[in-house]
Each structure stands twice: as structure tokens, then as C-alpha cells.
Amino acid sequence: MFLQNAIPAETADLATAAGLPRPGTARSIIEFERVAVAYGRDAAATQALAESSFRIDEGDFIALVGPSGCGKSTILKLVAGLLKATSGHVFVARREVGAEDVRIGMAFQNPTLLPWLSIRKNVMLPLKIAHPFRKDWRQKRNGEYRDRADALLAKVGLLDFADKFPWQLSGGMQQRASLCRALIHEPTLLLLDEPFGALDQFTREELWATLQTLWMERRPTVLLVTHDLRESAFLANRIMVMSARPGRILVDERVDFPRPRTLDTTVQPEFTNLTHALRGLIVAARSGAGGQS
Amino acid sequence: MTTVNREKLASVALIAGVFVLWEVSCIVFGIREIILPRPSQIVVTLIDRWPALMPHAVQTLYTTLVGFALGVGAGVVIGLLIGSSRLAYNVAFPLLVGFSSIPKVAVVPIFVLWFGSGTMPAVLTSMVISIFPVVVNMATGLATTEPELEDVLRTLKASKRDILLNVGLPRAMPYFFASLKVAVTLSFVGTVISETVASNRGVGNMMLIASSNFNVPLVFAGLFILAGLGIALYVAFSLVERRVTGWASRKTEFAAG
Numbered sequence: 001m002f003l004q005n006a007i008p009a010e011t012a013d014l015a016t017a018a019g020l021p022r023p024g025t026a027r028s029i030i031e032f033e034r035v036a037v038a039y040g041r042d043a044a045a046t047q048a049l050a051e052s053s054f055r056i057d058e059g060d061f062i063a064l065v066g067p068s069g070c071g072k073s074t075i076l077k078l079v080a081g082l083l084k085a086t087s088g089h090v091f092v093a094r095r096e097v098g099a100e101d102v103r104i105g106m107a108f109q110n111p112t113l114l115p116w117l118s119i120r121k122n123v124m125l126p127l128k129i130a131h132p133f134r135k136d137w138r139q140k141r142n143g144e145y146r147d148r149a150d151a152l153l154a155k156v157g158l159l160d161f162a163d164k165f166p167w168q169l170s171g172g173m174q175q176r177a178s179l180c181r182a183l184i185h186e187p188t189l190l191l192l193d194e195p196f197g198a199l200d201q202f203t204r205e206e207l208w209a210t211l212q213t214l215w216m217e218r219r220p221t222v223l224l225v226t227h228d229l230r231e232s233a234f235l236a237n238r239i240m241v242m243s244a245r246p247g248r249i250l251v252d253e254r255v256d257f258p259r260p261r262t263l264d265t266t267v268q269p270e271f272t273n274l275t276h277a278l279r280g281l282i283v284a285a286r287s288g289a290g291g292q293s
Numbered sequence: 294m295t296t297v298n299r300e301k302l303a304s305v306a307l308i309a310g311v312f313v314l315w316e317v318s319c320i321v322f323g324i325r326e327i328i329l330p331r332p333s334q335i336v337v338t339l340i341d342r343w344p345a346l347m348p349h350a351v352q353t354l355y356t357t358l359v360g361f362a363l364g365v366g367a368g369v370v371i372g373l374l375i376g377s378s379r380l381a382y383n384v385a386f387p388l389l390v391g392f393s394s395i396p397k398v399a400v401v402p403i404f405v406l407w408f409g410s411g412t413m414p415a416v417l418t419s420m421v422i423s424i425f426p427v428v429v430n431m432a433t434g435l436a437t438t439e440p441e442l443e444d445v446l447r448t449l450k451a452s453k454r455d456i457l458l459n460v461g462l463p464r465a466m467p468y469f470f471a472s473l474k475v476a477v478t479l480s481f482v483g484t485v486i487s488e489t490v491a492s493n494r495g496v497g498n499m500m501l502i503a504s505s506n507f508n509v510p511l512v513f514a515g516l517f518i519l520a521g522l523g524i525a526l527y528v529a530f531s532l533v534e535r536r537v538t539g540w541a542s543r544k545t546e547f548a549a550g
Contacts, residue, residue, distance in 0.1 A: 080448045106448040112441045116463045116540040129449040129459070167543050181445075191448070 029102070029189065029221050030056040030079055035088035037074050047246035048074045051088065054240070054249060059219040063232030063239045065278065067286040071247025072225040073109065076191045079223065080106055092189070103130060105187030105220075107195040111174035113166040119177050120162040123149040126185040133185055152180040155210060172199045176207070183214065190222045196231065205263060208234050212260055229275040229282075234261055241278060243285045251281055330510040335517060338510040346499070350518050353484055353496040356412055357522070360419025361480040365473065368424045372431025376465070377457065382436050393425040397483055401490045410491035415484045422483035423476035430472035434465025467541040470534035477526045481519055 037049040049071040056062055064072045077083035078090050081098045092100040105126070113122045127133040127145045137145070153159045156176040158169075166174055175198045182190060196204045212235060215222060226232050232239050233255060241251040255274065257265055265271055312332045318324070319331040326334060339346070375381045375389075397418055404414035438461055446456045488497025496515045503511035 080444075082444050082447055104448050104450075106445075108441060108444070110441060112439075112445050114442060114445075114460065114463070116466075116538075125445070125459070126449050129446060129451045129455055131450070165540055165543075167540075185449075 027058045028055040029058040029093055030223070031089075031091040031094075032075075032078075033089040033091070035078065035085045035090055037071070037078065037083065038086045049078075050243075050246040050248040052248050053088075054252070056221060056223065058221055061215055061222045061235060061237045062224065063236035064223065064225045064242060065227070065229060065232050065239060065282065066242030066247065066250075067244050067282055068227075069245050070242045070285070071245065072242060073193050074247070076106070076193050076223060076225055079189070080104055080191055102189050103185055103187045104189045104191060105182035105185060106191040107175075107179050107182040107193065109193045109197065111166065111171070111178040113174055113178055113181075115166055118163050118165060119158065119169065120146070120149050120153065122166065123153060123177060123180045123184055125181060130185045149180070149184060152184055153177070156180060156207065172203060175199060176203075179207070186218060186220075188220050190220045192222065192224045194225055194227065197227065204228075204231070209260075209262075211235060216259060229278045230266055233257075233271055233274050233278070234266055239278065241281050241285070250285060327507055327509050330513055334510050335513045339514040339517060342511065342514065346496075346514065346518065349494060349496045349499045349515075350522065352412075352494045353481075353488065353519070354522055356415040356488075356495065357419050357477075357480050357484045360416040360484060361423050361477055363416070364420040364423030364476065364480065365427050367420070368427025368472070368476070369431055369469070371424070372428045372465075373435065373457075375428065376432035376435025377453075377461065379436065382432060389425065389428060397422045398486050398490075401487050404487070405491040411493070414491055415487035415495065418483040418487040419480045420483075423480040426472040426475045426479065427469070430468040431465055434468030435461050438464045467534075467538040470530060470538055473530045473534075474527055477530060478523050481523050485519065 032052055032054050034051050034053050035049065036047070036051045038045040038047050040046055052075075064075060066072055074083065078085055079092060079097065081092075090097040093102045095101070113119070114125070117125070124141065124145055127148075128137050128141070133145070140146075150159055150162060153162050156179065158173060158176055158180070161169055161173065161177075166177070169177070175195060179192075179195050182192070182195075196207055199207065208231065211222075215235075222235075224232070224235060236255055239251075239253045239255060240249050241253070242248065243250050257268075257271065316331050316333060319329060330338075375385050400421060401414055401418055404417045408414055408417070442460050442464070443456055446460055451459070484495065485497035485500075488495035489501050492498045496518055500512050500515035503509075503515065
């Protein structure tokens with residue numbers, strides 16, 4: 001019942017090239033138009049992302065899965081404006097990326113906390129920098145903003161560590177703090193690059209629930225890169241499976257389990273069927289079979 | 294006793310030991326005062342002649358600090374310019390290296406030619422000698438900032454200035470303080486060279502006159518003053534450094550504070 005609408009990428013490209021609207025979409029917040037990325041120059045260039053076109057709806061929850069080095073993180077970096085496409089166009093909120101007026105929250109593969117700031121101050125950083133919060137930074141940093149950081153830290157069980165410095169925390173704790181930092185300015189677009197990778201299973205599943213609640217409350221658009229198939233099936237509304245390098249989107253699949261999903265969801269046969277099918281696709285992608293799976 | 298206390302005790306003992314060895318060797322080998330005075334004689338001279346020595350010490354300290362402040366100021370600005378772009382870093386470095394390899398003694402006559410002898414050449418020598426370590430360290434601190442940390446700010450649509458203030462500068466602080474400690478001791482070297490060559494005041498000048506009178510204990514008293522001033526400034530910067538950049542050495546007392 002799943003994965004029937006696995007479409008060859010060529011078809012998708014043609015649809016976009018012809019300017020055809022995709023069926024059944026709400027307002028799209030991210031659009032990739034024939035985007036390709038290569039690192040390095042000319043002959044030595046490594047193709048990281050093969051020409052890809054897709055759209056992501058506002059308020060949707062997308063999981064990007066695929067083998068290592070397939071360009072999943074590249075897609076996130078393109079959306080965040082950290083990387084320029086070698087060819088094609090990336091639109092965020094209907095503007096060329098960089099010019100858009102969207103609050104972005106991003107959690108990276110590594111915690112990337114600033115080592116000279118306490119955990120609390122690290123979490124508060126987006127409020128100091130991002131509009132429209134920065135104009136009130138001086139008045140609110142010891143009041144409202146601080147309370148906000150503490151509330152988030154409490155949610156992930158780090159309140160007691162708010163005054164510690166990053167190096168005094170374990171890797172998993174740092175990762176949770178960086179997740180708080182991605183969320184504190186209530187981003188409308190949340191980019192998560194394997195944020196739960198360094199966590200133990202129990203913490204990870206707890207945070208899945210936390211993230212789901214948060215998404216259901218505020219409905220940001222989430223783009224989650226992950227290796228964990230259960231994670232993608234648990235959290236996402238739509239799973240995009242990518243091929244091995246040069247990455248392109250092999251399968252674009254909607255996930256319709258009712259929300260809120262619980263750990264019980266993950267043991268139902270539909271769920272296990274889905275993760276099983278995804279696993280098969282990724283194994284095929286890794287062996288370099290590409291879209292012929 | 295904690296390890297830290299034991300280390301402190303050991304380093305005090307080492308310093309005391311060096312002086313005792315010096316004193317004892319002078320007595321045992323019958324070394325004359327005119328060749329190498331004993332530490333006790335130097336200290337006595339220092340105390341006896343203090344009223345005459347103090348103005349020289351003040352002059353040297355003042356000259357050094359003014360030159361050092363100017364040097365650090367210039368060094369920070371140049372370091373920021375060079376460190377904030379890879380192009381500038383690569384283009385400007387050869388010039389800087391060339392500039393820094395000129396022995397600073399060699400520029401003193403030029404400063405004297407331009408400004409006459411006295412305080413001015415001493416200030417300038419002290420400044421010139423302290424610029425380079427600051428520039429190199431600031432530039433390196435900025436240039437080696439992890440791009441991942443900058444990315445965190447860039448996703449928040451931070452301006453270049455935001456990134457510099459919130460990532461670049463804090464990141465460069467440990468490098469900056471390391472350079473201050475080098476620069477301040479070099480700065481004394483610059484002042485004393487210039488005072489020796491062309492001045493009628495300052496510890497350098499005083500030592501020159503004392504040595505031409507064969508007043509060797511007084512020469513050594515001058516050295517002691519210089520060492521004392523150097524240590525005092527070094528300690529001062531270390532204390533500030535510990536407060537500002539304790540995160541870099543992961544000091545527990547910094548974390549508690």
C-alpha cells in the first residue's frame with residue numbers, strides 16, 4: 001500500500017520545467033527549481049546534489065532520508081542560505097533564498113554551541129540576533145527572554161545546567177541545548193540536521209514526542225534530515241528518500257498515521273511495513289542501483 | 294595539599310633557589326662586585342638609591358605603557374582587517390613578516406632623526422615592537438573561527454558585524470591575551486633600547502650611565518626594576534585573561550563564576 005507513487009525524478013523535472021502546478025498543494029514555502037550542487041571546480045568537482053525539483057508546503061513535516069553523503073545536509077544548507085546552488089533556483093517563501101522574510105531555526109549535526117557562553121545564553125542567542133526580537137534584547141534579556149529559555153531547557157531536562165558551559169555537558173545534552181536554540185525564536189521554518197543522532201534511544205523517543213507536540217501547537221514547516229527510519233516515519237507527514245551521491249530524490253511518500261503518534265504507533269504493522277520498505281529502498285540506493293529499485 | 298598549591302610552592306622554591314645559588318656562588322668563588330654583584334648587594338642598592346631610581350622607573354613604565362597601548366590599538370585594528378578576510382590574510386602576511394623581521398633597534402636612530410631624543414622615540418619603539426604579535430594573533434584567531442559557528446549566526450540572518458561581535462571577537466580573545474603577554478614584555482625591550490640609545494631619562498639611560506661609571510650593582514638594580522615591572526604587567530594581563538577567556542582553558546573557577 002505504500003510507495004506506489006515512487007516517481008522517477010525526470011518526470012518531476014518536466015512538470016516543473018513546464019510550469020505546471022503540482023496537484024493538491026497548499027501554499028508552498030520551499031521550492032527547488034532544477035537545483036544542482038557541485039563542490040570544487042571543473043574536472044575535480046564532486047556532484048553533491050543532482051538536478052532536483054520539489055516543493056514543500058507551509059506547515060508540513062518533511063523527513064529527508066538516504067545513505068550517508070547523499071546530499072541531505074546540502075539541501076538544508078541551501079534552504080538556510082548557507083550554500084549557493086551551482087545551478088537552478090531555491091525559493092523560500094516565494095523569494096530567492098536569502099531575500100526571504102522567514103524566521104529560520106536550525107539545529108546542526110554537531111551541537112555548535114558557542115563555547116564562551118553559558119547554556120542559557122547559547123539558547124538565548126537567536127533572540128539577540130534575529131528580528132523582531134533583537135530590538136527588545138536589552139530590556140528583556142534578564143526577564144521575558146530568560147524565562148523563555150528556561151522554559152525550553154526545562155522541557156528537555158536541562159534547566160539545572162543552564163549556567164554551565166557547553167564543555168561541562170555530555171554530547172547528548174549539548175545536542176538538546178542546540179535543539180532549544182533552534183526553537184526559541186519560534187521559527188516558521190525549522191531545519192534539523194540529524195539532531196537526535198547523538199542521543200540514546202530513550203531520550204530520542206522522548207524528544208520525538210516533544211517535537212511532535214511542538215509542531216502540532218505551532219505548525220512550523222519542518223525539514224528533518226535523519227538516518228533513523230523509525231524516526232522519519234514517526235515524525236514526518238512526508239518522507240523523501242534520496243539516492244547515493246550525487247543525491248536526487250528517489251521516492252516522495254506521504255505518511256498518514258493519525259496524530260498524535262505514540263510509541264504504540266511504531267509497533268503497528270503499517271508502521272513496520274513502511275520502515276521496512278524504506279530500508280529496502282535505501283539499501284538499493286547505497287548499492288548504487290539509483291532509481292532502478 | 295592540592296596539586297595546584299604544590300606547583301605554586303615549587304615555583305616559589307625554584308625562584309628562591311636560583312637567588313641563593315647565585316649568592317652562594319659569588320661568595321664561594323670570590324666573584325668581584327664589578328663582575329657580578331650578589332643579589333643581596335643589588336637589593337641593598339635598590340633600597341638605598343630608590344629615591345633616585347623611582348623617577349626613572351616611572352618614566353620607563355609610562356613610556357612603555359603608552360607605546361604598548363598604541364601598539365595594541367593599532368595591532369587590533371590591523372589584525373581585524375587582515376583576519377576578517379582570507380584574501381587580506383594571504384595578501385598582507387608577507388609584508389607583515391618582512392616588517393616584523395626588521396630588528397627594532399635599527400629603527401631607533403630613524404625615530405631619533407625624526408623626533409629628537411627623549412620620550413617620543415621610546416614610545417614609538419615600544420609601539421612598533423608590540424604591534425606584530427597582536428596583529429598575528431588577532432588575525433589567526435579570526436581566520437581560524439570555525440565556519441560552523443558562523444553558520445549558526447548566518448541562519449539567523451546576522452550581519453557581518455553581528456558575526457564579528459558575537460563569534461569572531463570572543464573566539465579571538467584567547468589569542469589576543471596570549472599576544473598581550475608577549476607584547477608587553479617586548480614593549481619593555483623596545484623602550485629600554487631606545488632609552489639606552491637616545492634619552493636622558495628612564496631605566497635604560499640610568500643603566501647606561503651606571504655601567505660607564507662601573508657601578509655594576511646599580512646596573513643590576515636596573516635589571517631588577519625591569520623584571521619587576523614586566524612581571525607586574527604580565528600578572529595583570531593574566532588575571533584579566535582568566536576572567537575573560539576562562540572558557541578556552543575550561544577553568545572550573547571560571548565556570549563557577
